[in-house]
Amino acid sequence: xxxxxxxxxxxxxxxxxxxxxxxxxxxxxxxxxxxxxxxxxxxxxxxxxxxxxxxxxxxxxxxxxxxxxxxxxxxxxxxxxxxxxxxxxxxxxxxxxxxxxxxxxxxxxxxxxxxxxxxxxxxxxxxxxxxxxxxxxxxxxxxxxxxxxxxxxxxxxxxxxxxxxxxxxxxxxxxxxxxxxxxxxxxxxxxxxxxxxxxxxxxxxxxxxxxxxxxxxxxxxxxxxxxxxxxxxxxxxxxxxxxxxxxxxxxxxxxxxxxxxxxxxxxxxxxxxxxxxxxxxxxxxxxxxxxxxxxxxxxxxxxxxxxxxxxxxxxxxxxxxxxxxxxxxxxxxxxxxxxxxxxxxxxxxxxxxxxxxxxxxxxxxxxxxxxxxxxxxxxxxxxxxxxxxxxxxxxxxxxxxxxxxxxxxxxxxxxxxxxxxxxxxxxxxxxxxxxxxxxxxxxxxxxxxxxxxxxxxxxxxxxxxxxxxxxxxxxxxxxxxxxx
Amino acid sequence: xxxxxxxxxxxxxxxxxxxxxxxxxxxxxxxxxxxxxxxxxxxxxxxxxxxxxxxxxxxxxxxxxxxxxxxxxxxxxxxxxxxxxxxxxxxxxxxxxxxxxxxxxxxxxxxxxxxxxxxxxxxxxxxxxxxxxxxxxxxxxxxxxxxxxxxxxxxxxxxxxxxxxxxxxxxxxxxxxxxxxxxxxxxxxxxxxxxxxxxxxxxxxxxxxxxxxxxxxxxxxxxxxxxxxxxxxxxxxxxxxxxxxxxxxxxxxxxxxxxxxxxxxxxxxxxxxxxxxxxxxxxxxxxxxxxxxxxxxxxxxxxxxxxxxxxxxxxxxxxxxxxxxxxxxxxxxxxxxxxxxxxxxxxxxxxxxxxxxxxxxxxxxxxxxxxxxxxxxxxxxxxxxxxxxxxxxxxxxxxxxxxxxxxxxxxxxxxxxxxxxxxxxxxxxxxxxxxxxxxxxxxxxxxxxxxxxxxxxxxxxxxxxxxxxxxxxxxxxx
Numbered sequence: 001x002x003x004x005x006x007x008x009x010x011x012x013x014x015x016x017x018x019x020x021x022x023x024x025x026x027x028x029x030x031x032x033x034x035x036x037x038x039x040x041x042x043x044x045x046x047x048x049x050x051x052x053x054x055x056x057x058x059x060x061x062x063x064x065x066x067x068x069x070x071x072x073x074x075x076x077x078x079x080x081x082x083x084x085x086x087x088x089x090x091x092x093x094x095x096x097x098x099x100x101x102x103x104x105x106x107x108x109x110x111x112x113x114x115x116x117x118x119x120x121x122x123x124x125x126x127x128x129x130x131x132x133x134x135x136x137x138x139x140x141x142x143x144x145x146x147x148x149x150x151x152x153x154x155x156x157x158x159x160x161x162x163x164x165x166x167x168x169x170x171x172x173x174x175x176x177x178x179x180x181x182x183x184x185x186x187x188x189x190x191x192x193x194x195x196x197x198x199x200x201x202x203x204x205x206x207x208x209x210x211x212x213x214x215x216x217x218x219x220x221x222x223x224x225x226x227x228x229x230x231x232x233x234x235x236x237x238x239x240x241x242x243x244x245x246x247x248x249x250x251x252x253x254x255x256x257x258x259x260x261x262x263x264x265x266x267x268x269x270x271x272x273x274x275x276x277x278x279x280x281x282x283x284x285x286x287x288x289x290x291x292x293x294x295x296x297x298x299x300x301x302x303x304x305x306x307x308x309x310x311x312x313x314x315x316x317x318x319x320x321x322x323x324x325x326x327x328x329x330x331x332x333x334x335x336x337x338x339x340x341x342x343x344x345x346x347x348x349x350x351x352x353x354x355x356x357x358x359x360x361x362x363x364x365x366x367x368x369x370x371x372x373x374x375x376x377x378x379x380x381x382x383x384x385x386x387x388x389x390x391x392x393x394x395x396x397x398x399x400x401x402x403x404x405x406x407x408x409x410x411x412x413x414x415x416x417x418x419x420x421x422x423x424x425x426x427x428x429x430x431x432x433x434x435x436x437x438x439x440x441x442x443x444x445x446x447x448x449x450x451x452x453x454x455x456x457x458x459x460x461x462x463x464x465x466x467x468x469x470x471x472x473x474x475x476x477x478x479x480x481x482x483x484x
Numbered sequence: 485x486x487x488x489x490x491x492x493x494x495x496x497x498x499x500x501x502x503x504x505x506x507x508x509x510x511x512x513x514x515x516x517x518x519x520x521x522x523x524x525x526x527x528x529x530x531x532x533x534x535x536x537x538x539x540x541x542x543x544x545x546x547x548x549x550x551x552x553x554x555x556x557x558x559x560x561x562x563x564x565x566x567x568x569x570x571x572x573x574x575x576x577x578x579x580x581x582x583x584x585x586x587x588x589x590x591x592x593x594x595x596x597x598x599x600x601x602x603x604x605x606x607x608x609x610x611x612x613x614x615x616x617x618x619x620x621x622x623x624x625x626x627x628x629x630x631x632x633x634x635x636x637x638x639x640x641x642x643x644x645x646x647x648x649x650x651x652x653x654x655x656x657x658x659x660x661x662x663x664x665x666x667x668x669x670x671x672x673x674x675x676x677x678x679x680x681x682x683x684x685x686x687x688x689x690x691x692x693x694x695x696x697x698x699x700x701x702x703x704x705x706x707x708x709x710x711x712x713x714x715x716x717x718x719x720x721x722x723x724x725x726x727x728x729x730x731x732x733x734x735x736x737x738x739x740x741x742x743x744x745x746x747x748x749x750x751x752x753x754x755x756x757x758x759x760x761x762x763x764x765x766x767x768x769x770x771x772x773x774x775x776x777x778x779x780x781x782x783x784x785x786x787x788x789x790x791x792x793x794x795x796x797x798x799x800x801x802x803x804x805x806x807x808x809x810x811x812x813x814x815x816x817x818x819x820x821x822x823x824x825x826x827x828x829x830x831x832x833x834x835x836x837x838x839x840x841x842x843x844x845x846x847x848x849x850x851x852x853x854x855x856x857x858x859x860x861x862x863x864x865x866x867x868x869x870x871x872x873x874x875x876x877x878x879x880x881x882x883x884x885x886x887x888x889x890x891x892x893x894x895x896x897x898x899x900x901x902x903x904x905x906x907x908x909x910x911x912x913x914x915x916x917x918x919x920x921x922x923x924x925x926x927x928x929x930x931x932x933x934x935x936x937x938x939x940x941x942x943x944x945x946x947x948x949x950x951x952x953x954x955x956x957x958x959x960x961x962x
Contacts, residue, residue, distance in 0.1 A: 143772030148781040248838030422801035
């Protein structure tokens with residue numbers, strides 16, 4: 001009798017300590033498509049990505065069978081509806097599945113399926129193409145006027161590590177924005193600090209400096225940056241930006257410029273290079289971006305018929321480019337039109353050339369210059385070699401804004417901001433582009449707990465791939481603190 | 485272990501209890517709405533981002549505990565318990581330390597009362613509880629150190645004779661009690677003022693408009709912008725704006741909203757104002773601005789307003805998001821549970837943000853309300869606000885045009901026109917007789933106007949302005 005009691009107690013202990021998480025057999029099989037969050041079904045992911053943990057809403061019990069090819073690799077029993085794969089197991093699985101398909105069979109017990117149901121396995125395509133290790137972004141409340149805590153953060157894409165590069169904790173009256181890096185290098189970084197003691201903070205060649213452009217030129221401030229790939233120049237637009245708010249409609253705010261010019265900052269000589277062609281009041285130039293060889297400067301441009309420029313839904317931006325000579329720091333004579341809004345329709349923002357120089361990825365919207373608040377905003381891509389559009393509609397959400405994007409260093413991946421989850425909070429999505437120009441279905445930035453994607457109360461801004469972890473000197477977070 | 489003097493223990497218990505009860509009574513009866521306001525301004529959740537924030541700010545640890553405690557302030561009884569307990573705790577620690585160190589400190593237990601003042605002095609405006617909790621932690625640490633030391637080293641110090649007077653226990657406790665009450669209630673008049681404004685905020689949130697009008701006198705409205713705003717909103721919500729707008733000190737179209745102020749109370753008022761007008765985009769905008777005034781970047785009041793607004797808009801994803809965030813707090817489980825059926829009902833609904841083609845820019849008050857009146861000419865709330873704003877700005881022509889526009893819906897027979905509008909129309913009539921085409925002004929208004937003009941023209945202007953102080957005639961003459 002005592003022996004039975006001991007076995008019973010042991011069973012209860014083991015069962016209790018395991019949190020009732022035992023592998024179960026289901027009573028049903030269904031070919032109904034499984035709803036998981038994030039939607040990782042059919043996505044293409046890099047072989048070095050962090051585990052794609054996912055969840056099933058309203059599930060009492062969930063379990064998943066991960067299969068590389070036809071072999072059962074391992075099984076995971078979920079907790080609170082979440083399937084979380086241990087990083088070591090995931091790493092081994094990725095190694096085994098590289099260039100192939102990972103198949104995941106999920107079984108769910110819920111109110112609807114109290115006896116359990118097994119869904120038809122879904123696939124994840126594991127690309128040979130590795131992704132850059134890190135992505136930098138800003139986190140800020142999507143309240144579009146005030147802010148409290150904000151900062152520029154970096155995330156290790158091969159794990160779940162997120163660390164702050166610089167935050168405004170020393171002075172929450174300061175706004176930090178527009179971070180940029182030369183050619184994906186984590187060794188150099190710039191960002192703007194807006195506040196009483198603000199300026200453009202540049203960390204380059206081991207030196208930290210704060211530049212006030214008003215001190216070296218008539219240009220009072222700079223806005224959107226593009227660091228030349230060779231590191232010696234940073235192109236800026238200098239924008240006078242306004243916002244208006246709407247009392248009805250899905251779009252609550254419109255952001256627009258009434259003036260914007262292009263300038264190039266020469267880091268070596270601490271001078272601002274201006275060109276009268278890009279300093280006129282009647283033309284708005286914005287979103288500069290270098291070609292990968294640094295020989296061309298691309299930018300969005302709108303030529304106005306009226307002065308001063310006021311907001312109108314007729315404002316549509318072209319994409320232009322001008323040659324640049326890094327030896328002399330001069331812009332070429334000829335200005336080419338790459339995208340013509342009048343002919344192609346809509347307005348183009350954030351032109352970005354792929355690292356091999358073949359594609360130009362931009363954000364398309366019906367009008368204006370701030371597509372993140374435009375539900376219709378989508379990513380579009382021009383094939384600069386073949387000419388014409390390359391179809392990347394797979395990357396876009398039909399109902400919500402897809403906007404700021406950047407290329408990985410090998411041109412095989414893009415990261416972009418999208419509001420497709422809820423329409424207000426921008427989240428990061430990563431998508432593949434194979435060597436033939438075929439896009440893969442994008443996937444949401446993996447989080448250790450998938451619910452973090454929903455519960456995070458900040459938006460992601462300006463995602464930029466970087467080749468490693470940025471480590472700024474401590475003073476970088478203090479250089480903009482207002483003097484007493 | 486050192487034997488504790490039972491007399492000292494009894495005295496400490498009595499002193500602490502007495503202080504606690506008095507402080508609790510002050511906090512509960514004098515600052516009931518302050519607690520409710522503080523809960524809305526603060527936020528505690530178990531989400532990782534939230535913990536990161538408190539890991540970063542100065543005094544993060546105490547700020548985190550403070551945010552946790554603030555959740556319970558939604559029930560003023562418990563808020564007062566926490567406020568009082570935190571104030572009395574250093575006294576308890578001090579008393580226990582005295583008992584560990586002295587042979588019979590019963591005559592000097594009054595010393596333990598003194599640290600209460602350290603807390604109370606800054607407690608009202610210690611909105612994050614950082615100062616209060618830091619003092620409590622310091623005294624707790626001292627007590628632990630003294631307790632540990634006296635385990636091995638047992639001092640049997642004699643109470644200093646110059647401190648040991650049993651009657652002082654009663655006297656000093658009374659003095660500290662009285663001084664604490666003075667500090668909280670009388671020393672800084674802002675405390676009671678803040679409580680009054682917090683009460684108006686509470687009444688507004690609960691749509692107790694008549695109570696607001698009972699609490700805000702005409703003199704209060706003239707002297708205090710926040711009270712005036714609440715009174716005007718209450719008039720608007722009760723349909724009395726067109727009768728008494730100028731009695732409550734309306735001076736211009738910018739008198740209905742706060743434009744420059746970014747303090748939490750002003751932003752919350754703005755959000756409430758727009759909510760009353762069903763202007764959801766503006767509510768959301770103000771709620772976000774209110775949120776960033778809170779340490780975590782969003783406060784409980786903002787979150788609740790956002791959740792409710794998105795439920796009203798039938799925006800399932802965002803309503804669900806905010807409800808989920810609130811479900812990660814300690815005290816919102818029921819609040820969230822009550823709304824789950826409503827959330828479930830909008831799961832497949834199309835959000836109702838209005839039609840994008842008809843959207844209008846939120847600009848100055850008159851422009852914004854003109855746009856609303858244009859789309860909803862039959863809604864008296866919009867038109868009354870706009871017409872009163874135009875009268876306040878003395879924009880007679882615009883008033884005339886808007887009035888004629890809305891009259892088709894609201895006064896189709898040209899009769900029963902509200903008093904203020906009649907007064908304005910009568911005044912405009914003297915320069916533009918066509919303004920009364922199809923409109924019947926009541927005999928009372930004609931008679932009053934004749935009387936007013938007669939008094940003004942006979943050198944009795946001061947009397948006329950006093951007699952007709954609430955009228956548009958007096959306002960336009962000022």
